[in-house]
Amino acid sequence: MTRGTTHVVGAGLAGLAAAVKLVAQNRHVIVHELARHAGGRCRSYFEPALGLTIDNGNHLLLSGNRSALDFLGQIGGLQLLTGPPRSEFAFCDAASGERWLLKPNNGPLPWWIFSANRRVPRTHARQYLQLGTLLFASEGDTVGDKLDSQNDLYKRLMRPVLLAALNCDPAEGSAWLAGAVIRETLARGGQACRPLIAAKGLGPALVDPALAYIEQRGGTVRFDNALRAFEFTDGRLTALKFADETIELGEQDNVVLAVPAWVARTLVPDLAVPTEYRSILNAHFKIAPPVSLPKITGVINATTEWLFAFHDRLSVTVSSADRFNETEREPLARQIWTEVSKVAGLNAELPPWQIVKERRATFAATPSQNALRPKAGTRWKNLFLGGDWTQTGLPATIEGAIRSGETAAKLATAAQS
Structure with a gap:
């Protein structure tokens, strides 16, 4: 009996983790991604204003993030993490x-x-x-x-x-x-x-190796592929409607939906998801950090909250940053640079900079919003959910996203057995 195909919709970390888990078990997998790139909110891209490749957001892993580190070990990205030899x-x-x-x-x-x-x-x-x-x-x-x-x-x-x-x-x-x-x-x-960062970027560590792993094991990744709707019949998901085609699902086919919560709600009838989100602001400055500056510094009593020292730039992360959504960018960059130069011990004018605002970075991790997170399984026997907004037992983190994808993959595998 054929095992069928698992269609993974979304190539963020949850979708990639699901696909990696499935192809490792010799399952036939097709990944469908709306954008022309993978990674979702954890991606690297070339920023013309800086002349550098940067991440759209700074992300920190800890040595206790077992799912994330196992995922990196499986795809071959673990050696691209760097951090102090001990917890500091x-x-x-x-x-x-x-x-x-x-x-x-x-x-x-x-x-x-x-x-x-x-x-x-x-x-x-x-x-x-x-x-x-x-x-x-x-x-x-x-x-x-x-x-x-x-x-x-x-x-x-x-x-x-x-x-x-x-x-x-x-x-x-x-x-x-x-x-x-x-x-x-x-x-x-x-x-x-122990704090760990992807010194060469999230893309080279987490995304590119995952795509290679999937394709080397027979999986297919389709970019620029916009899913428009689902069709449901008799308790099953029976068709995927894309912009250019409709894919009819067989009895052994199933789907892992790993898209943002607000997108999933438009595709799945009566799906309860978190409704409140918070932004994250990242500021990047093209300047070599002092050799003595730690890779990561927590900053209090400032707009700057976490300062990351990469070899070619200094980057700042500000969480729950809705208050800056409408703030003019250059005055904000100057304000943050004043703080950064003081913390880093630099006497320099404002270098080339870029500010990246992710307006719906994560759901607001309040008790009421946490209660709205759905389980990976759904009332349709061949549809499973992935994403850091599902019930992972953690806030919206890289660890939670990867864990959610692996959970969805496990359910999808069981459904095909």
């Missing part, structure tokens, strides 16, 4: 100029919180122990319900970390999702918290 996070207070290193120890027993030179200045061990309340949060709890927002641990560590993870004000963010992040990283010790 540099921070700078832009207002006072104070700097410090957060240095968790490797094992799960957190003895580092009792060492003043390893923890955040002016914090106390008991404050770190209170983070355990996040591990037992219910799905309706907010971070504001569980943590004291007035102490230095929150202001100097947990707020910037959870703002980046949840992409919303942590006070209103889901404590349950925050607890999931802590459980998979900090609670497992420093060996799960």
Whole structure:
């Protein structure tokens, strides 16, 4: 009996992860992508204003992101990640100029919180122990319900970390999702918290090797292929209507839909998805960073939140950045550069720059929005969902996106067995 074909709609990380999982099991896979490139929100492109290839957004992985690292290992992109040999996070207070290193120890027993030179200045061990309340949060709890927002641990560590993870004000963010992040990283010790970045870009590390892996194993990737509608009959998805053709599905064919939530809702009847989104702003400056500057620096008391030092540029990430959606670009670039030059110790005029605003970067990871995330399985026996907006147990992250694709692939494989 033929196993049929799995059609993966969407070539973002969720769709690529699903396709990689399927072709590794010798399944016949066709990937359909609306754009002329893969990667979705995690892609690299040439930016003429800089004369450089940049990522549309800066993304950080941690050594505890098991699904992402396994995916990279499978496609051959793991060696393109770089980071410090141990768990270290540099921070700078832009207002006072104070700097410090957060240095968790490797094992799960957190003895580092009792060492003043390893923890955040002016914090106390008991404050770190209170983070355990996040591990037992219910799905309706907010971070504001569980943590004291007035102490230095929150202001100097947990707020910037959870703002980046949840992409919303942590006070209103889901404590349950925050607890999931802590459980998979900090609670497992420093060996799960080593920061990793794709120094040569997200495309070369995550996207290009995945496309090659899929095609080398008999999969097909079709770009510039716009899906217009689905046809459903008797509890099954029976046809895919593209701009130029209609594909009728056989009894053994199935579909992984890995597109943004607002697109999925137009294709799938009565599909509940998150409805509130937050933007992410990235600013890129064409200037070689000082050799002494850490690859990643957390910045507090500034517009700049995370500063990434690449070999040919300095890049800034600002999460939950809706307040800047309508801000004029050049004044904003100058404001951010003033902060960056201070943190980096540079005495330089504004270099060539570019600001990238992803207006619907992720869903707002609040309890109410998290409750709207659908499962990978649907009421149609041959349709499965992928995307960081589905029920991954994590906020909208690279780890969550890859995990969602693998979950959808597993269900699709079972449906063809």
